Every structure is written in C-alpha cells, then in structure tokens.
Ligand SMILES: Cc1cc2nc3c(=O)[nH]c(=O)nc-3n(C[C@H](O)[C@H](O)[C@H](O)COP(=O)(O)O)c2cc1C
Ligand code: SF4
Ligand code: SF4
C-alpha cells in the first residue's frame with residue numbers, strides 16, 4: 045500500500061475504491077459486534093460467504109461484516125441491500141432462503157422481519173424500524189455501512205476527508221474555533237465544552253503535548269464507546285488526529301478497557317492501516333504535522349475512567365486507581381506532567397463531522413447549551429433496548445416511548461436512571477424533561493456518559509438507590525474519607541431501612557452524608573455517588589417513609605419486608621411455580637391450588653415471574 | 664508572587680504555594696491528619712477542607728494540596744459549610760476507627776456528636792488510611808516496602824502480597840509518623856517485630872553490653888551511606904553504653920578514642936535514639 049502524500053492522493057484513492065469490484069450497491073451486511081457475535085453472527089457470515097460463492101454469481105455480492113447497529117437484543121442482524129431489508133435473529137439455516145428470495149429475488153422473508161412489539165406489525169426496512177426511526181445516527185449510523193477492519197470502506201464513505209481538509213486549509217486555531225462554534229461538549233460525563241478544553245491545551249506551555257482518548261467506559265450497561273471503536277475505529281482515530289493537530293499534541297493514547305477484546309483488536313488493526321496509509325506518523329498527508337497514536341489497555345476499575353486516575357494508570361505509577369487532586373488540570377499538567385487533552389470516544393467521534401460540515405451546522409442540532417446528538421444506552425424495562433443516538437433536547441418521554449416502545453407487559457413506568465450508577469432517578473413527572481446537560485443536573489441527575497435504565501412499577505426505589513450506591517461504594521478507590529466511609533455509612537443506613545429497621549431520622553442522616561460527600565470528596569466519583577440516594581429521596585420520599593414507618597415495601601421487593609402467598613381465586617393449579625421454586629417452598633397434590641410455605645420461602649420472586657395468571661401475591 | 668486573601672487577610676506567596684502553607688504563614692490553624700511537611704501532599708483525610716472563592720465560583724477544597732496559582736483567589740478557613748464537612752470527615756473516620764485517640768480528642772474538641780453513627784467495621788481498626796506511612800517509606804526512606812492495596816472499603820496498607828518483605832529495614836519511620844498508633848513496633852528475643860508489615864528482623868548488638876540496638880540491615884545501609892559521605896564507620900553501641908563512654912571520657916578516665924557520639928548516623932538525626940516503642944503515639 046502506497047503512503048498517501050496529500051489530500052489529492054486521498055481523493056484519488058477514494059475514487060478507486062468506489063469503482064472497485066462488487067455488484068453496484070448489492071451487499072449483505074451482517075452485524076458482528078460483540079452482541080451479535082455472542083448470538084452466533086459469525087456462523088451466519090460463514091454461511092453467506094460459502095453459499096454466495098457456491099452460486100458462482102456473475103457479479104459477486106459482497107458479504108460485509110459490520111460493527112454494532114445498536115439493537116443487539118435482536119441479533120444477529122442482517123441488512124440486505126438494495127432495499128435496506130432488515131432481518132433479526134438470523135440463523136445459518138435461514139441463509140439459503142435469504143439469498144434465494146431477497147438477494148436474488150428482491151422480496152422479503154416475512155418470518156425474519158422485525159415485529160414492532162407495540163403495533164404487532166412486521167417492518168421491512170431498517171430505517172423504518174421504530175427503534176431507528178426517531179434516531180439521528182450521525183456517528184453510529186456508519187457502523188452498519190462499513191466493515192470495521194477495512195480502511196477502504198471508511199474512506200469509501202468519505203472518511204479522512206475532514207482530516208485532509210483541516211490539515212490542508214485550516215490553522216489549528218481555526219479548527220478549534222469551529223469546534224467552539226459547534227457547542228460540542230464532552231461526552232464522557234463532565235460535559236465540559238470541547239472547544240474550550242482544546243484551546244486551554246493549545247495555550248498551555250510544555251512539550252511534548254499528549255492526547256488521550258478515553259475508552260474506559262466503566263458504566264455497567266453502557267457500550268457506546270465499545271461500539272464505536274469496534275464498529276468504526278477510523279472515525280475515532282480521525283477525530284483524535286484532528287484534535288491532536290488542533291492542540292499540537294505529538295503523541296496520543298487510546299485507553300481501552302481490558303474487557304473489550306474486539307474493540308482492542310479492531311482499533312489495533314485500524315491504527316496499523318492508518319499508519320500504512322500515511323494518516324498517522326510523520327508528515328501526515330504531506331502537511332508536515334507528525335502524530336503518533338497507540339493503544340493502551342486499562343485496569344477495569346470504574347474510577348480508572350476518571351481522567352486523573354487514568355493518567356496515573358498510563359504512567360504506571362500505581363496498581364490501584366489513584367485519582368489526583370485538580371488543579372493542576374490535565375490540560376496544564378497531565379501525562380508525565382505535560383499538557384494533555386483527554387476526550388471521550390464519543391466526543392472525538394463527533395469531531396470529523398463537525399470539522400467537515402461546520403460548527404454552525406452541528407450547532408443547529410439540540411438545545412441552547414447542549415448541542416448535537418448523544419448516544420444513550422437504553423436498558424431496563426423498555427420494549428426496545430440498545431444504543432440510541434438522538435438529538436439533544438429530545439424528551440425522556442420520546443426516547444422511552446417512541447424509540448424504546450414503552451414499558452413491556454402493560455406495566456406502568458416508574459422511574460428512569462440517567463447517567464449511570466452515579467446519576468439520578470427521575471420520576472414520571474419528569475418525563476417531559478429534555479435531554480440537556482443543565483436540565484438533567486437541575487433535576488438532580490446527570491447526562492453522564494449516556495446510561496439510561498428504565499424501571500417499572502415493580503421497582504422499589506429504596507432498593508434501587510441501594511443497588512446503584514453499592515456499585516459506586518464498591519468502585520470507590522478508597523483514598524478519601526467522605527467517599528470511602530461516607531458511602532459505607534450510607535449503605536449501612538439503606539441496609540437498615542430495607543431490612544425494616546429504619547428510623548425516621550435516617551432520612552436526614554442520609555441527606556447530611558450526601559452533602560458531605562458532594563462537598564468533600566476528592567474526585568467526582570465521590571461527589572456524584574450520592575445522586576441515586578438524593579434523587580430517590582427527592583422524588584420518592586414517601587416510599588422511604590413506608591419502609592420506615594409501616595415496615596412495608598410497597599413494590600414488594602425488599603425481602604425482609606414481604607411475604608409471598610398464592611391467590612386461590614386466580615390460581616389455575618398449573619403448578620408452574622411449584623416446579624420453579626428453588627427451595628421447594630411450594631407443594632401440594634396435583635390439580636389443587638399449591639401451598640406456599642413461608643418458612644421455606646426465600647422471597648426470590650421466581651414464582652411471581654413464572655406465574656402466568658398473576659396468582660402470586662406479594663405483601 | 665501572587666496575592667490572595669485568606670480569612671480576609673492579604674498574603675503574598677509564590678505561585679503554586681498550597682493554601683495550607685499560605686495559611687500557616689499567616690498563623691492560621693487548619694486541622695490536618697494526612698499531611699506532613701516533608702512529604703508530598705495526599706488529600707485523603709479531608710479534615711483540612713476550606714472554602715475557596717475564585718471570582719465568584721465557590722467550592723470546598725482540601726487546603727493541603729490546593730495550589731494557589733493566581734492572584735485574586737479568596738479563601739475562608741472556617742465557614743459553617745467548611746466545619747460541617749470537616750466534622751463529617753471526622754465522624755466517618757470514627758465510625759471506622761472508634762478507638763483511636765487522636766480522633767476522639769478532636770471529636771471532643773470540636774464537639775462532634777457521634778451517637779448517631781453506624782459502625783462500619785469491627786470497631787478494632789486503627790488505620791485511617793492517611794498514607795503517611797506509605798509516603799515516608801517511599802519518599803524519605805526510599806524503600807516502598809508498603810503500599811495501598813484493594814479499593815473502597817477493602818483498601819488497606821500492605822506489604823507486597825501481604826507477606827514479609829525484605830524491603831522493610833525496620834527503620835520505624837512509618838510508625839513514627841502514624842497518627843493513630845496503628846503500627847506497633849516491638850522487640851522480642853532480640854528481634855525487631857512490626858506485626859502489621861510481618862517484619863521480623865535481626866538486630867545488631869551493642870559491642871559493649873550485647874543488647875540489640877538497631878536492625879542489622881538498617882545498620883548496614885546506614886554505614887554504607889555514611890561511608891559514601893565520608894563519615895568513618897564506628898563501633899556500634901547502645902544508647903546507654905554510649906552515654907557511659909561519653910561520661911567516662913568527660914571524667915577523663917582512660918578509655919580508647921572514639922568519634923563524637925553524635926556523629927553516629929542515628930535514624931533521625933535530630934531525635935533521641937532507639938527505644939522504638941516511644942515512637943508509638945496515641946494510645
Ligand atoms: C468515576 C468517574 C469515571 C469516569 N469514567 C469515564 C469513562 O469511562 N469514560 C470517559 O470518557 N470519561 C469518564 N469520566 C470522565 C473523565 O474524567 C473525563 O472528564 C472525560 O474523559 C473527559 O472527556 P470529555 O470531555 O470528552 O467528556 C469519568 C469520571 C469519573 C469521575
Ligand atoms: S418466592 Fe421464591 S422461594 Fe418463595 S415460593 Fe416463590 S419461588 Fe419459592
Ligand atoms: S519500617 Fe519498614 S515499612 Fe516502615 S518506613 Fe521503614 S522500611 Fe518502610
């Protein structure tokens with residue numbers, strides 16, 4: 045592969061790619077992201093490749109292995125072009141029929157189409173699936189169109205044009221001005237204006253400067269960064285090179301967590317390709333700008349994603365996570381004491397687009413102070429779960445009901461936790477809240493890095509607060525007193541409340557502890573950790589009070605406050621509960637309503653989940 | 664130089680000076696538990712919290728490791744919010760280490776009521792995780808024999824693999840700085856023991872009376888260092904025998920000639936010699 049020496053050579057290469065090989069526009073795209081691979085996508089790919097080959101087509105049809113489309117629960121996903129026909133849960137046995145009828149015959153295989161759980165109707169095209177219809181997939185959208193390990197694919201859809209443009213005709217200051225104009229803010233959690241951070245780093249004194257792409261992604265249930273790196277690594281790399289040019293960084297690191305082998309592999313391949321093509325290294329595209337970028341793999345603790353802890357992890361100073369006091373900020377004294385720009389994967393992924401299409405264009409999307417799109421990981425009690433990219437300013441209601449398809453099983457919505465375990469729990473009265481950094485913060489939550497967990501009426505809010513808090517308490521590095529001991533103390537109070545031993549004054553104690561953690565913790569983990577407790581206290585205080593004053597869990601969750609029994613009217617004596625109970629607490633002769641022995645019952649709730657007649661009663 | 668305001672008083676300091684250092688220059692008292700002049704600031708205990716005003720932006724920061732970088736900053740060391748946060752840090756440390764005297768004393772002094780706290784450990788813990796031991800061992804002794812391991816509530820100071828380590832010299836600097844007395848140094852059958860670090864060290868003996876004086880390896884290293892600095896090696900004497908000799912010399916009894924007693928490179932030159940257990944503080 046000949047190294048590209050200029051923007052013109054890149055354009056020539058792009059034309060060569062467009063003219064090459066396969067039947068115009070015809071392809072079978074199989075998602076091989078982590079989710080779909082786990083449900084057997086590799087076998088589907090093998091079946092397509094083998095059977096397409098066997099048919100000895102005159103003009104071959106391309107089998108494209110793509111990254112995550114965000115709808116992993118429906119995987120393996122297959123999209124056939126032309127026609128944008130969208131199949132889900134495809135198995136290798138389905139492949140002959142897809143080739144016969146869709147690839148060659150241009151008709152859909154009805155039984156493999158996605159059925160909208162709300163309307164019950166099958167949907168033919170990917171773009172028409174309700175889950176995708178309301179989205180604006182500016183950064184994620186490419187994932188379905190390219191093979192992540194083919195730089196040709198990325199260049200074919202316009203990749204590295206933004207970089208060539210920036211190097212060729214913009215000064216670093218102009219690149220920064222453009223990002224500032226776009227209003228892009230950090231997508232890793234803090235929401236700090238990206239352009240401003242770049243400017244601070246550019247002005248900081250000290251050589252060399254470093255760039256870090258933060259792909260640690262510790263929020264449980266979040267996989268946006270993984271999907272981008274896995275599905276479209278060149279997008280992130282292009283963003284990183286532009287950022288490096290803007291701030292004057294000579295060397296960069298992509299810090300990926302160890303649990304992301306596919307992301308590591310794909311990013312690694314992409315880095316090699318970018319170097320071969322002359323997009324990394326010395327004299328990039330003949331511009332005179334040098335930049336090296338490499339992967340480093342991270343420790344896995346949640347707090348390692350915090351920027352100062354991440355820096356000390358790269359420096360290799362401490363085996364345990366070690367957040368440092370700020371100031372000095374990393375833009376002034378970061379990696380090895382040098383000015384360092386740290387941005388999240390999603391932040392950098394937005395950069396090529398903004399650079400190419402202009403800050404003003406990006407700035408039109410979103411709200412007054414929250415611009416562009418944000419990728420959320422929608423999980424929990426919603427019909428459609430997965431990664432969704434939407435314009436800022438969309439309401440929670442739209443996201444959960446229009447894209448998420450609402451709450452399954454006809455249950456009531458109860459709350460949504462935004463911003464991951466250190467975010468807040470918002471009630472139904474906040475459903476009309478627009479997704480906006482400040483609006484979420486005012487409501488007691490955070491944008492965070494885009495976690496979104498929906499909860500239905502069967503959720504106990506005290507239990508939920510305890511659950512999220514237990515995560516941050518476990519993940520606290522333990523260095524400073526308020527976070528380490530305050531979190532433990534809060535857990536102790538919540539344990540007492542959920543066990544029915546709460547006292548009325550505990551609520552005030554929890555608030556005091558929260559205030560001390562927010563004010564006194566060394567890093568943002570400790571300052572944010574009380575959020576789930578504070579928001580549930582704010583919006584669901586009644587529920588805490590019922591636990592304390594009546595020793596009752598209204599949602600029927602807290603094990604020490606509930607008993608299970610069988611409603612004789614509703615029970616059909618099907619004995620399903622009987623078979624599933626892990627402790628044998630349900631028994632009795634056939635064809636009779638079984639007996640439930642409260643002594644043996646461990647209140648696991650399995651019987652309630654398996655009963656088809658709602659005959660298990662929790663009190 | 665920059666000029667900042669602390670509790671209404673103006674003070675000029677070099678840029679980068681910590682709030683704590685600047686406040687001390689003004690004679691203002693800020694409580695600390697994890698700070699030591701000779702060591703890198705750590706910011707762990709959160710007792711030194713103060714209120715910072717950066718041109719209208721207010722926050723609570725740790726005085727010991729907040730560098731003052733520009734003029735115009737203003738600090739208040741004793742606002743109600745500051746006291747509330749400090750007291751909570753103290754309370755939380757007491758919930759972990761109810762038996763530690765420095766904490767009890769501070770609680771009495773600050774009138775902190777701990778009745779409503781839920782104990783978060785077994786009540787026996789004495790280590791407040793201030794990190795002074797870790798830092799002195801690394802930064803001053805240059806040994807790195809101990810470090811923090813695990814995270815969250817599990818965090819503790821430990822030797823590598825929580826086993827005996829030949830990195831530990833038995834210098835007891837860690838025990839000397841530990842504010843809570845968590846590190847116990849004792850002598851048994853002529854050996855020096857630091858149970859917390861599993862250290863069990865051979866001692867060098869007094870050439871006069873044969874009593875153990877100092878861990879043998881520590882002596883070797885001290886002598887090497889002394890030799891590098893051109894200080895001649897000398898006979899090892901315990902404090903008592905050294906005093907006796909000095910007394911004998913002063914009364915002009917005929918004794919062999921030795922160097923002056925205080926040229927012996929003591930473990931802390933400005934401090935009184937051995938009885939390591941004196942280093943135990945608190946309880
Ligand atoms: C406990 C904690 C965990 C964090 N984890 C991540 C993470 O996994 N990924 C990330 O990009 N930022 C994370 N951050 C935010 C980073 O500190 C930093 O603000 C961010 O990487 C900056 O990039 P941005 O401006 O593009 O958001 C975390 C922060 C805290 C306090
Ligand atoms: S709640 Fe669980 S333990 Fe109790 S009867 Fe039902 S299945 Fe068995
Ligand atoms: S006694 Fe051992 S652990 Fe303590 S400071 Fe000396 S060398 Fe380090």
Ligand code: SF4
Nearest residue numbers: 790791793794796841
């Ligand atoms: S042992 Fe003592 S000096 Fe070391 S961290 Fe614990 S309290 Fe601090």
Ligand code: FES
Nearest residue numbers: 077079080112113
């Ligand atoms: S991995 Fe296939 S849609 Fe996410």
Ligand code: FES
Nearest residue numbers: 706708709711727
């Ligand atoms: S003295 Fe500042 S945090 Fe301990």
